[in-house]
Amino acid sequence: MDFSYRMQTQIEFGDGRAAKLADDLSLLFKPGESLMVVTDPGVLQTGMFEPLLQMLHKARYQVALFSDVKPNPRDEDCLRGAALMREQNVSAVVAVGGGSAMDTAKTIALLGRSGGVPREYADGERLYEEVAPIICLPTTAGTGSEVTRSAVITEHATHRKMTLKHERLRPTLAILDPLLTRSVPPSVTAATGVDALVHAIEGATCRLSTPLSRAFGEQAMQLIVPSLRRAVACGEDLDARRAMLEGSLLAGLSFGSTDVAAVHCLAEALGGLYDTPHGVANAVFLPSVLHFNAEAYPVLHARLARVMNFASTADSDQLAVAKLLDGIRAWTAELGIPKLRDLASVRVEDFEHLADLAFQNGSTKSNVRPVTREDYQTLLDETYQWT
Ligand SMILES: [Fe+2]
Structure with a gap:
Protein backbone atom coordinates (compact mmCIF):
# COMPACT_ATOMS: atom_id res chain seq x y z
CA MET A 1 0.00 0.00 0.00
CA ARG A 182 10.10 10.06 38.60
CA SER A 183 7.67 11.90 40.84
CA VAL A 184 4.54 10.59 39.10
CA PRO A 185 2.50 8.56 41.63
CA PRO A 186 1.84 4.84 40.95
CA SER A 187 -1.84 5.18 39.96
CA VAL A 188 -1.07 7.91 37.39
CA THR A 189 1.98 6.00 36.15
CA ALA A 190 -0.25 2.94 35.61
CA ALA A 191 -3.10 4.77 33.86
CA THR A 192 -0.90 6.87 31.58
CA GLY A 193 1.24 3.83 30.77
CA VAL A 194 -1.77 1.81 29.67
CA ASP A 195 -2.81 4.75 27.48
CA ALA A 196 0.60 4.50 25.79
CA LEU A 197 0.11 0.78 25.18
CA VAL A 198 -3.30 1.46 23.63
CA HIS A 199 -1.72 4.09 21.36
CA ALA A 200 0.80 1.49 20.24
CA ILE A 201 -1.86 -1.18 19.63
CA GLU A 202 -4.29 1.13 17.85
CA GLY A 203 -1.57 2.96 15.88
CA ALA A 204 -0.20 -0.36 14.66
CA THR A 205 -3.49 -2.11 13.89
CA CYS A 206 -5.98 0.56 12.82
CA ARG A 207 -7.19 0.74 9.22
CA LEU A 208 -4.71 3.54 8.47
CA SER A 209 -1.70 1.60 9.79
CA THR A 210 1.51 1.71 7.78
CA PRO A 211 4.83 -0.17 7.94
CA LEU A 212 6.19 2.72 10.03
CA SER A 213 3.28 2.81 12.48
CA ARG A 214 3.60 -0.96 12.92
CA ALA A 215 7.36 -0.76 13.50
CA PHE A 216 7.06 2.05 16.05
CA GLY A 217 3.97 0.51 17.64
CA GLU A 218 5.42 -2.98 18.05
CA GLN A 219 8.66 -1.66 19.52
CA ALA A 220 6.59 0.44 21.93
CA MET A 221 4.58 -2.63 23.00
CA GLN A 222 7.77 -4.56 23.74
CA LEU A 223 9.06 -1.76 25.92
CA ILE A 224 5.84 -0.91 27.75
CA VAL A 225 4.48 -4.32 28.79
CA PRO A 226 7.44 -5.38 30.98
CA SER A 227 8.48 -1.86 32.10
CA LEU A 228 5.18 -0.49 33.32
CA ARG A 229 4.89 -2.98 36.18
CA ARG A 230 8.35 -1.95 37.37
CA ALA A 231 7.69 1.79 37.06
CA VAL A 232 4.46 1.37 39.05
CA ALA A 233 6.12 -0.80 41.72
CA CYS A 234 9.09 1.54 42.11
CA GLY A 235 8.85 5.08 40.78
CA GLU A 236 12.59 5.58 41.28
CA ASP A 237 13.45 2.70 38.92
CA LEU A 238 15.09 4.86 36.30
CA ASP A 239 15.57 2.05 33.79
CA ALA A 240 11.83 1.43 33.88
CA ARG A 241 11.04 5.16 33.66
CA ARG A 242 13.39 5.49 30.68
CA ALA A 243 11.83 2.52 28.89
CA MET A 244 8.35 3.89 29.51
CA LEU A 245 9.19 7.34 28.17
CA GLU A 246 10.81 5.76 25.13
CA GLY A 247 7.79 3.48 24.72
CA SER A 248 5.27 6.31 24.96
CA LEU A 249 7.31 8.34 22.45
CA LEU A 250 7.36 5.44 19.98
CA ALA A 251 3.65 4.88 20.53
CA GLY A 252 3.10 8.58 19.76
CA LEU A 253 5.11 8.22 16.56
CA SER A 254 2.89 5.24 15.70
CA PHE A 255 -0.64 6.60 16.23
CA GLY A 256 0.45 10.17 15.53
CA SER A 257 0.72 9.38 11.83
CA THR A 258 -2.30 7.06 11.69
CA ASP A 259 -5.11 7.15 14.22
CA VAL A 260 -6.48 5.65 17.37
CA ALA A 261 -9.54 3.40 17.21
CA ALA A 262 -12.45 1.89 19.14
CA VAL A 263 -10.77 1.74 22.58
CA HIS A 264 -10.20 5.49 22.42
CA CYS A 265 -13.72 6.13 21.07
CA LEU A 266 -15.22 4.43 24.13
CA ALA A 267 -12.64 5.94 26.49
CA GLU A 268 -13.24 9.47 25.22
CA ALA A 269 -17.00 9.03 25.55
CA LEU A 270 -16.52 7.91 29.17
CA GLY A 271 -14.00 10.65 29.95
CA GLY A 272 -16.20 13.35 28.40
CA LEU A 273 -19.24 12.30 30.41
CA TYR A 274 -17.72 11.43 33.77
CA ASP A 275 -14.26 13.01 33.73
CA THR A 276 -12.71 9.54 34.08
CA PRO A 277 -8.91 9.78 33.73
CA HIS A 278 -8.06 9.03 30.11
CA GLY A 279 -5.69 6.16 30.86
CA VAL A 280 -8.13 4.45 33.21
CA ALA A 281 -10.91 4.74 30.63
CA ASN A 282 -8.67 3.20 27.98
CA ALA A 283 -7.57 0.37 30.26
CA VAL A 284 -11.17 -0.45 31.12
CA PHE A 285 -12.16 -1.05 27.49
CA LEU A 286 -8.95 -2.52 26.10
CA PRO A 287 -9.70 -6.23 26.79
CA SER A 288 -13.25 -6.14 25.38
CA VAL A 289 -12.26 -4.27 22.23
CA LEU A 290 -9.29 -6.61 21.68
CA HIS A 291 -11.70 -9.53 21.99
CA PHE A 292 -14.08 -7.93 19.48
CA ASN A 293 -11.30 -7.19 16.99
CA ALA A 294 -9.56 -10.55 17.44
CA GLU A 295 -12.74 -12.41 16.44
CA ALA A 296 -12.45 -10.89 12.98
CA TYR A 297 -8.65 -10.66 12.78
CA PRO A 298 -7.16 -13.63 14.68
CA VAL A 299 -3.83 -13.72 12.84
CA LEU A 300 -3.15 -10.03 13.49
CA HIS A 301 -3.96 -10.44 17.17
CA ALA A 302 -1.92 -13.61 17.51
CA ARG A 303 0.99 -11.54 16.26
CA LEU A 304 0.29 -8.88 18.91
CA ALA A 305 0.26 -11.61 21.58
CA ARG A 306 3.73 -12.76 20.51
CA VAL A 307 5.12 -9.22 20.18
CA MET A 308 4.00 -8.48 23.74
CA ASN A 309 5.35 -11.80 24.95
CA PHE A 310 1.99 -13.07 26.15
CA ALA A 311 2.38 -16.01 23.74
CA SER A 312 5.25 -17.74 21.96
CA THR A 313 5.83 -18.76 18.36
CA ALA A 314 5.10 -22.34 19.41
CA ASP A 315 1.49 -21.42 20.24
CA SER A 316 -1.23 -21.75 17.61
CA ASP A 317 -2.89 -18.50 16.54
CA GLN A 318 -6.04 -19.48 18.43
CA LEU A 319 -4.11 -20.16 21.63
CA ALA A 320 -2.06 -16.97 21.18
CA VAL A 321 -5.24 -14.88 20.92
CA ALA A 322 -6.62 -16.49 24.09
CA LYS A 323 -3.34 -15.75 25.86
CA LEU A 324 -3.44 -12.14 24.66
CA LEU A 325 -6.89 -11.56 26.13
CA ASP A 326 -6.03 -13.27 29.43
CA GLY A 327 -2.62 -11.59 29.54
CA ILE A 328 -3.95 -8.06 29.02
CA ARG A 329 -6.66 -8.52 31.64
CA ALA A 330 -4.16 -9.87 34.18
CA TRP A 331 -1.69 -7.10 33.32
CA THR A 332 -4.17 -4.25 33.88
CA ALA A 333 -5.43 -5.93 37.09
CA GLU A 334 -1.87 -6.23 38.37
CA LEU A 335 -1.40 -2.52 37.69
CA GLY A 336 -4.36 -1.79 39.95
CA ILE A 337 -6.58 -0.41 37.19
CA PRO A 338 -10.25 -0.52 38.29
CA LYS A 339 -13.00 -2.22 36.26
CA LEU A 340 -15.84 -0.36 34.57
CA ARG A 341 -18.36 -1.44 37.22
CA ASP A 342 -16.05 -0.19 39.99
CA LEU A 343 -15.96 3.38 38.65
CA ALA A 344 -18.24 5.28 41.01
CA SER A 345 -19.82 7.63 38.51
CA VAL A 346 -20.70 5.08 35.81
CA ARG A 347 -24.45 4.45 35.33
CA VAL A 348 -25.84 1.70 33.12
CA GLU A 349 -28.66 4.09 32.08
CA ASP A 350 -26.03 6.18 30.29
CA PHE A 351 -24.78 3.34 28.07
CA GLU A 352 -26.99 4.25 25.09
CA HIS A 353 -25.69 7.81 25.23
CA LEU A 354 -22.10 6.57 25.62
CA ALA A 355 -22.57 4.29 22.59
CA ASP A 356 -23.82 7.30 20.60
CA LEU A 357 -20.84 9.41 21.66
CA ALA A 358 -18.38 6.63 20.84
CA PHE A 359 -19.98 6.06 17.44
CA GLN A 360 -19.83 9.78 16.60
CA ASN A 361 -16.09 9.81 17.33
CA GLY A 362 -14.11 10.35 14.12
CA SER A 363 -11.78 7.46 14.98
CA THR A 364 -14.59 4.88 14.86
CA LYS A 365 -14.03 4.45 11.15
CA SER A 366 -10.34 3.71 11.78
CA ASN A 367 -10.99 0.60 13.88
CA VAL A 368 -9.60 -2.48 12.17
CA ARG A 369 -12.98 -4.24 12.40
CA PRO A 370 -15.96 -2.17 11.30
CA VAL A 371 -17.86 -1.17 14.41
CA THR A 372 -21.51 -0.09 14.65
CA ARG A 373 -23.36 1.87 17.30
CA GLU A 374 -24.93 -1.42 18.43
CA ASP A 375 -21.47 -3.00 18.70
CA TYR A 376 -20.49 -0.19 21.07
CA GLN A 377 -23.57 -0.85 23.16
CA THR A 378 -22.66 -4.56 23.33
CA LEU A 379 -19.03 -3.71 24.20
CA LEU A 380 -20.21 -1.46 27.03
CA ASP A 381 -22.56 -4.16 28.38
CA GLU A 382 -19.87 -6.85 28.14
CA THR A 383 -17.23 -4.68 29.77
CA TYR A 384 -19.59 -3.83 32.60
CA GLN A 385 -20.40 -7.49 33.25
CA TRP A 386 -16.79 -8.57 33.50
CA THR A 387 -15.79 -9.15 37.08
FE1 LIG B 1 -4.82 8.22 24.49
Whole structure:
Protein backbone atom coordinates (compact mmCIF):
# COMPACT_ATOMS: atom_id res chain seq x y z
CA MET A 1 0.00 0.00 0.00
CA ASP A 2 1.00 3.65 -0.44
CA PHE A 3 1.80 5.64 2.67
CA SER A 4 3.35 8.88 3.80
CA TYR A 5 4.99 9.89 7.07
CA ARG A 6 5.64 13.38 8.29
CA MET A 7 7.29 14.41 11.55
CA GLN A 8 9.02 17.73 11.93
CA THR A 9 9.38 17.71 15.72
CA GLN A 10 12.95 17.84 16.98
CA ILE A 11 13.24 15.13 19.64
CA GLU A 12 15.79 15.36 22.46
CA PHE A 13 15.89 12.42 24.87
CA GLY A 14 18.10 11.97 27.91
CA ASP A 15 18.45 11.94 31.68
CA GLY A 16 18.70 15.55 32.85
CA ARG A 17 18.06 16.86 29.32
CA ALA A 18 15.50 19.41 30.61
CA ALA A 19 18.38 21.34 32.23
CA LYS A 20 19.38 22.52 28.74
CA LEU A 21 15.96 23.99 27.96
CA ALA A 22 17.23 27.59 27.97
CA ASP A 23 20.00 26.67 25.48
CA ASP A 24 17.41 25.10 23.19
CA LEU A 25 15.15 28.13 23.44
CA SER A 26 18.02 30.54 22.76
CA LEU A 27 18.29 29.06 19.27
CA LEU A 28 14.66 29.93 18.61
CA PHE A 29 13.83 33.05 20.64
CA LYS A 30 15.63 36.20 21.72
CA PRO A 31 16.03 37.28 25.36
CA GLY A 32 13.20 39.58 26.33
CA GLU A 33 10.64 37.63 24.31
CA SER A 34 7.59 36.39 26.14
CA LEU A 35 6.99 32.65 26.63
CA MET A 36 3.87 31.08 28.03
CA VAL A 37 4.50 28.12 30.32
CA VAL A 38 1.52 25.78 30.57
CA THR A 39 1.45 23.29 33.40
CA ASP A 40 -1.01 21.63 35.77
CA PRO A 41 -1.41 22.37 39.48
CA GLY A 42 0.22 19.03 40.41
CA VAL A 43 3.42 19.67 38.45
CA LEU A 44 3.52 23.21 39.77
CA GLN A 45 4.00 21.83 43.28
CA THR A 46 6.77 19.38 42.45
CA GLY A 47 10.41 20.26 43.02
CA MET A 48 11.24 20.07 39.32
CA PHE A 49 9.14 23.06 38.27
CA GLU A 50 10.78 25.96 40.06
CA PRO A 51 14.29 25.30 38.62
CA LEU A 52 12.82 25.29 35.09
CA LEU A 53 11.11 28.60 35.72
CA GLN A 54 14.28 30.07 37.22
CA MET A 55 16.21 28.96 34.17
CA LEU A 56 13.84 30.87 31.88
CA HIS A 57 14.06 33.99 34.01
CA LYS A 58 17.85 33.73 34.09
CA ALA A 59 17.88 33.54 30.30
CA ARG A 60 15.89 36.80 30.41
CA TYR A 61 12.63 35.52 28.98
CA GLN A 62 9.34 37.07 30.07
CA VAL A 63 7.25 34.24 31.47
CA ALA A 64 3.44 34.10 31.45
CA LEU A 65 2.42 31.19 33.64
CA PHE A 66 -0.82 29.30 32.96
CA SER A 67 -1.59 26.44 35.33
CA ASP A 68 -5.35 26.16 34.98
CA VAL A 69 -5.17 22.74 33.34
CA LYS A 70 -7.80 20.08 34.12
CA PRO A 71 -7.26 16.30 33.78
CA ASN A 72 -9.67 16.27 30.80
CA PRO A 73 -8.74 19.68 29.35
CA ARG A 74 -11.63 22.03 28.71
CA ASP A 75 -12.36 24.49 25.91
CA GLU A 76 -13.11 27.32 28.33
CA ASP A 77 -9.68 27.03 29.98
CA CYS A 78 -7.98 27.10 26.58
CA LEU A 79 -9.90 30.27 25.71
CA ARG A 80 -8.66 31.92 28.91
CA GLY A 81 -5.11 30.86 28.09
CA ALA A 82 -5.44 32.24 24.55
CA ALA A 83 -6.61 35.60 25.91
CA LEU A 84 -3.58 35.71 28.22
CA MET A 85 -1.33 34.75 25.30
CA ARG A 86 -2.54 37.69 23.21
CA GLU A 87 -2.40 40.05 26.16
CA GLN A 88 1.24 39.14 26.90
CA ASN A 89 2.28 39.03 23.22
CA VAL A 90 3.62 35.49 23.67
CA SER A 91 6.14 34.12 21.13
CA ALA A 92 5.84 30.44 22.04
CA VAL A 93 4.05 28.06 24.37
CA VAL A 94 6.08 25.71 26.58
CA ALA A 95 4.17 22.78 28.06
CA VAL A 96 5.53 21.09 31.18
CA GLY A 97 3.22 18.28 32.19
CA GLY A 98 1.22 15.30 31.00
CA GLY A 99 -1.13 14.99 28.06
CA SER A 100 -3.63 17.45 29.50
CA ALA A 101 -1.03 20.22 29.82
CA MET A 102 0.38 19.51 26.36
CA ASP A 103 -3.06 19.40 24.68
CA THR A 104 -4.08 22.60 26.47
CA ALA A 105 -0.81 24.25 25.35
CA LYS A 106 -1.38 23.19 21.74
CA THR A 107 -4.90 24.56 21.75
CA ILE A 108 -3.83 27.84 23.37
CA ALA A 109 -1.07 28.20 20.74
CA LEU A 110 -3.75 27.77 18.06
CA LEU A 111 -6.50 29.94 19.54
CA GLY A 112 -4.06 32.68 20.58
CA ARG A 113 -2.94 33.11 16.97
CA SER A 114 -5.95 32.06 14.88
CA GLY A 115 -8.91 32.92 17.15
CA GLY A 116 -12.22 31.08 17.45
CA VAL A 117 -13.20 28.24 19.77
CA PRO A 118 -11.98 24.61 19.74
CA ARG A 119 -15.29 23.25 18.43
CA GLU A 120 -14.97 25.25 15.20
CA TYR A 121 -11.67 23.52 14.41
CA ALA A 122 -12.89 20.07 15.44
CA ASP A 123 -15.95 20.47 13.20
CA GLY A 124 -13.97 21.78 10.23
CA GLU A 125 -15.56 25.25 10.35
CA ARG A 126 -12.31 27.15 10.79
CA LEU A 127 -8.84 26.84 9.26
CA TYR A 128 -5.74 26.18 11.35
CA GLU A 129 -4.19 29.33 9.95
CA GLU A 130 -1.42 30.04 12.39
CA VAL A 131 -0.15 28.29 15.51
CA ALA A 132 2.53 29.63 17.86
CA PRO A 133 5.60 27.37 18.24
CA ILE A 134 4.98 24.62 20.81
CA ILE A 135 7.69 23.14 23.03
CA CYS A 136 6.82 20.09 25.12
CA LEU A 137 8.45 18.61 28.20
CA PRO A 138 6.32 15.58 29.11
CA THR A 139 6.26 14.66 32.80
CA THR A 140 4.27 11.45 32.29
CA ALA A 141 4.98 8.54 29.97
CA GLY A 142 1.68 8.06 28.21
CA THR A 143 0.16 10.50 25.81
CA GLY A 144 2.84 10.89 23.16
CA SER A 145 1.32 14.32 22.55
CA GLU A 146 4.84 15.76 22.41
CA VAL A 147 5.15 14.36 18.88
CA THR A 148 1.57 14.20 17.61
CA ARG A 149 -0.47 16.62 15.53
CA SER A 150 -3.57 16.36 17.70
CA ALA A 151 -5.09 17.73 20.89
CA VAL A 152 -8.16 16.30 22.62
CA ILE A 153 -10.32 18.95 24.27
CA THR A 154 -13.66 18.60 26.05
CA GLU A 155 -16.47 20.97 25.14
CA HIS A 156 -17.58 21.69 28.67
CA ALA A 157 -21.18 22.60 27.86
CA THR A 158 -21.90 19.30 26.04
CA HIS A 159 -19.27 16.95 27.61
CA ARG A 160 -18.16 16.13 24.09
CA LYS A 161 -14.50 15.25 23.60
CA MET A 162 -13.25 16.81 20.42
CA THR A 163 -10.07 16.03 18.52
CA LEU A 164 -8.26 18.96 16.95
CA LYS A 165 -5.88 17.61 14.36
CA HIS A 166 -3.50 19.48 12.08
CA GLU A 167 0.15 19.32 11.12
CA ARG A 168 0.61 22.81 12.60
CA LEU A 169 -0.26 21.45 16.06
CA ARG A 170 2.84 19.30 16.03
CA PRO A 171 5.39 20.62 18.55
CA THR A 172 8.57 22.26 17.29
CA LEU A 173 10.65 20.66 20.03
CA ALA A 174 10.06 17.73 22.39
CA ILE A 175 12.42 17.36 25.34
CA LEU A 176 12.03 13.93 26.94
CA ASP A 177 13.79 13.75 30.27
CA PRO A 178 13.08 10.54 32.22
CA LEU A 179 14.04 12.34 35.46
CA LEU A 180 10.92 14.50 35.09
CA THR A 181 8.70 11.39 35.30
CA ARG A 182 10.10 10.06 38.60
CA SER A 183 7.67 11.90 40.84
CA VAL A 184 4.54 10.59 39.10
CA PRO A 185 2.50 8.56 41.63
CA PRO A 186 1.84 4.84 40.95
CA SER A 187 -1.84 5.18 39.96
CA VAL A 188 -1.07 7.91 37.39
CA THR A 189 1.98 6.00 36.15
CA ALA A 190 -0.25 2.94 35.61
CA ALA A 191 -3.10 4.77 33.86
CA THR A 192 -0.90 6.87 31.58
CA GLY A 193 1.24 3.83 30.77
CA VAL A 194 -1.77 1.81 29.67
CA ASP A 195 -2.81 4.75 27.48
CA ALA A 196 0.60 4.50 25.79
CA LEU A 197 0.11 0.78 25.18
CA VAL A 198 -3.30 1.46 23.63
CA HIS A 199 -1.72 4.09 21.36
CA ALA A 200 0.80 1.49 20.24
CA ILE A 201 -1.86 -1.18 19.63
CA GLU A 202 -4.29 1.13 17.85
CA GLY A 203 -1.57 2.96 15.88
CA ALA A 204 -0.20 -0.36 14.66
CA THR A 205 -3.49 -2.11 13.89
CA CYS A 206 -5.98 0.56 12.82
CA ARG A 207 -7.19 0.74 9.22
CA LEU A 208 -4.71 3.54 8.47
CA SER A 209 -1.70 1.60 9.79
CA THR A 210 1.51 1.71 7.78
CA PRO A 211 4.83 -0.17 7.94
CA LEU A 212 6.19 2.72 10.03
CA SER A 213 3.28 2.81 12.48
CA ARG A 214 3.60 -0.96 12.92
CA ALA A 215 7.36 -0.76 13.50
CA PHE A 216 7.06 2.05 16.05
CA GLY A 217 3.97 0.51 17.64
CA GLU A 218 5.42 -2.98 18.05
CA GLN A 219 8.66 -1.66 19.52
CA ALA A 220 6.59 0.44 21.93
CA MET A 221 4.58 -2.63 23.00
CA GLN A 222 7.77 -4.56 23.74
CA LEU A 223 9.06 -1.76 25.92
CA ILE A 224 5.84 -0.91 27.75
CA VAL A 225 4.48 -4.32 28.79
CA PRO A 226 7.44 -5.38 30.98
CA SER A 227 8.48 -1.86 32.10
CA LEU A 228 5.18 -0.49 33.32
CA ARG A 229 4.89 -2.98 36.18
CA ARG A 230 8.35 -1.95 37.37
CA ALA A 231 7.69 1.79 37.06
CA VAL A 232 4.46 1.37 39.05
CA ALA A 233 6.12 -0.80 41.72
CA CYS A 234 9.09 1.54 42.11
CA GLY A 235 8.85 5.08 40.78
CA GLU A 236 12.59 5.58 41.28
CA ASP A 237 13.45 2.70 38.92
CA LEU A 238 15.09 4.86 36.30
CA ASP A 239 15.57 2.05 33.79
CA ALA A 240 11.83 1.43 33.88
CA ARG A 241 11.04 5.16 33.66
CA ARG A 242 13.39 5.49 30.68
CA ALA A 243 11.83 2.52 28.89
CA MET A 244 8.35 3.89 29.51
CA LEU A 245 9.19 7.34 28.17
CA GLU A 246 10.81 5.76 25.13
CA GLY A 247 7.79 3.48 24.72
CA SER A 248 5.27 6.31 24.96
CA LEU A 249 7.31 8.34 22.45
CA LEU A 250 7.36 5.44 19.98
CA ALA A 251 3.65 4.88 20.53
CA GLY A 252 3.10 8.58 19.76
CA LEU A 253 5.11 8.22 16.56
CA SER A 254 2.89 5.24 15.70
CA PHE A 255 -0.64 6.60 16.23
CA GLY A 256 0.45 10.17 15.53
CA SER A 257 0.72 9.38 11.83
CA THR A 258 -2.30 7.06 11.69
CA ASP A 259 -5.11 7.15 14.22
CA VAL A 260 -6.48 5.65 17.37
CA ALA A 261 -9.54 3.40 17.21
CA ALA A 262 -12.45 1.89 19.14
CA VAL A 263 -10.77 1.74 22.58
CA HIS A 264 -10.20 5.49 22.42
CA CYS A 265 -13.72 6.13 21.07
CA LEU A 266 -15.22 4.43 24.13
CA ALA A 267 -12.64 5.94 26.49
CA GLU A 268 -13.24 9.47 25.22
CA ALA A 269 -17.00 9.03 25.55
CA LEU A 270 -16.52 7.91 29.17
CA GLY A 271 -14.00 10.65 29.95
CA GLY A 272 -16.20 13.35 28.40
CA LEU A 273 -19.24 12.30 30.41
CA TYR A 274 -17.72 11.43 33.77
CA ASP A 275 -14.26 13.01 33.73
CA THR A 276 -12.71 9.54 34.08
CA PRO A 277 -8.91 9.78 33.73
CA HIS A 278 -8.06 9.03 30.11
CA GLY A 279 -5.69 6.16 30.86
CA VAL A 280 -8.13 4.45 33.21
CA ALA A 281 -10.91 4.74 30.63
CA ASN A 282 -8.67 3.20 27.98
CA ALA A 283 -7.57 0.37 30.26
CA VAL A 284 -11.17 -0.45 31.12
CA PHE A 285 -12.16 -1.05 27.49
CA LEU A 286 -8.95 -2.52 26.10
CA PRO A 287 -9.70 -6.23 26.79
CA SER A 288 -13.25 -6.14 25.38
CA VAL A 289 -12.26 -4.27 22.23
CA LEU A 290 -9.29 -6.61 21.68
CA HIS A 291 -11.70 -9.53 21.99
CA PHE A 292 -14.08 -7.93 19.48
CA ASN A 293 -11.30 -7.19 16.99
CA ALA A 294 -9.56 -10.55 17.44
CA GLU A 295 -12.74 -12.41 16.44
CA ALA A 296 -12.45 -10.89 12.98
CA TYR A 297 -8.65 -10.66 12.78
CA PRO A 298 -7.16 -13.63 14.68
CA VAL A 299 -3.83 -13.72 12.84
CA LEU A 300 -3.15 -10.03 13.49
CA HIS A 301 -3.96 -10.44 17.17
CA ALA A 302 -1.92 -13.61 17.51
CA ARG A 303 0.99 -11.54 16.26
CA LEU A 304 0.29 -8.88 18.91
CA ALA A 305 0.26 -11.61 21.58
CA ARG A 306 3.73 -12.76 20.51
CA VAL A 307 5.12 -9.22 20.18
CA MET A 308 4.00 -8.48 23.74
CA ASN A 309 5.35 -11.80 24.95
CA PHE A 310 1.99 -13.07 26.15
CA ALA A 311 2.38 -16.01 23.74
CA SER A 312 5.25 -17.74 21.96
CA THR A 313 5.83 -18.76 18.36
CA ALA A 314 5.10 -22.34 19.41
CA ASP A 315 1.49 -21.42 20.24
CA SER A 316 -1.23 -21.75 17.61
CA ASP A 317 -2.89 -18.50 16.54
CA GLN A 318 -6.04 -19.48 18.43
CA LEU A 319 -4.11 -20.16 21.63
CA ALA A 320 -2.06 -16.97 21.18
CA VAL A 321 -5.24 -14.88 20.92
CA ALA A 322 -6.62 -16.49 24.09
CA LYS A 323 -3.34 -15.75 25.86
CA LEU A 324 -3.44 -12.14 24.66
CA LEU A 325 -6.89 -11.56 26.13
CA ASP A 326 -6.03 -13.27 29.43
CA GLY A 327 -2.62 -11.59 29.54
CA ILE A 328 -3.95 -8.06 29.02
CA ARG A 329 -6.66 -8.52 31.64
CA ALA A 330 -4.16 -9.87 34.18
CA TRP A 331 -1.69 -7.10 33.32
CA THR A 332 -4.17 -4.25 33.88
CA ALA A 333 -5.43 -5.93 37.09
CA GLU A 334 -1.87 -6.23 38.37
CA LEU A 335 -1.40 -2.52 37.69
CA GLY A 336 -4.36 -1.79 39.95
CA ILE A 337 -6.58 -0.41 37.19
CA PRO A 338 -10.25 -0.52 38.29
CA LYS A 339 -13.00 -2.22 36.26
CA LEU A 340 -15.84 -0.36 34.57
CA ARG A 341 -18.36 -1.44 37.22
CA ASP A 342 -16.05 -0.19 39.99
CA LEU A 343 -15.96 3.38 38.65
CA ALA A 344 -18.24 5.28 41.01
CA SER A 345 -19.82 7.63 38.51
CA VAL A 346 -20.70 5.08 35.81
CA ARG A 347 -24.45 4.45 35.33
CA VAL A 348 -25.84 1.70 33.12
CA GLU A 349 -28.66 4.09 32.08
CA ASP A 350 -26.03 6.18 30.29
CA PHE A 351 -24.78 3.34 28.07
CA GLU A 352 -26.99 4.25 25.09
CA HIS A 353 -25.69 7.81 25.23
CA LEU A 354 -22.10 6.57 25.62
CA ALA A 355 -22.57 4.29 22.59
CA ASP A 356 -23.82 7.30 20.60
CA LEU A 357 -20.84 9.41 21.66
CA ALA A 358 -18.38 6.63 20.84
CA PHE A 359 -19.98 6.06 17.44
CA GLN A 360 -19.83 9.78 16.60
CA ASN A 361 -16.09 9.81 17.33
CA GLY A 362 -14.11 10.35 14.12
CA SER A 363 -11.78 7.46 14.98
CA THR A 364 -14.59 4.88 14.86
CA LYS A 365 -14.03 4.45 11.15
CA SER A 366 -10.34 3.71 11.78
CA ASN A 367 -10.99 0.60 13.88
CA VAL A 368 -9.60 -2.48 12.17
CA ARG A 369 -12.98 -4.24 12.40
CA PRO A 370 -15.96 -2.17 11.30
CA VAL A 371 -17.86 -1.17 14.41
CA THR A 372 -21.51 -0.09 14.65
CA ARG A 373 -23.36 1.87 17.30
CA GLU A 374 -24.93 -1.42 18.43
CA ASP A 375 -21.47 -3.00 18.70
CA TYR A 376 -20.49 -0.19 21.07
CA GLN A 377 -23.57 -0.85 23.16
CA THR A 378 -22.66 -4.56 23.33
CA LEU A 379 -19.03 -3.71 24.20
CA LEU A 380 -20.21 -1.46 27.03
CA ASP A 381 -22.56 -4.16 28.38
CA GLU A 382 -19.87 -6.85 28.14
CA THR A 383 -17.23 -4.68 29.77
CA TYR A 384 -19.59 -3.83 32.60
CA GLN A 385 -20.40 -7.49 33.25
CA TRP A 386 -16.79 -8.57 33.50
CA THR A 387 -15.79 -9.15 37.08
FE1 LIG B 1 -4.82 8.22 24.49
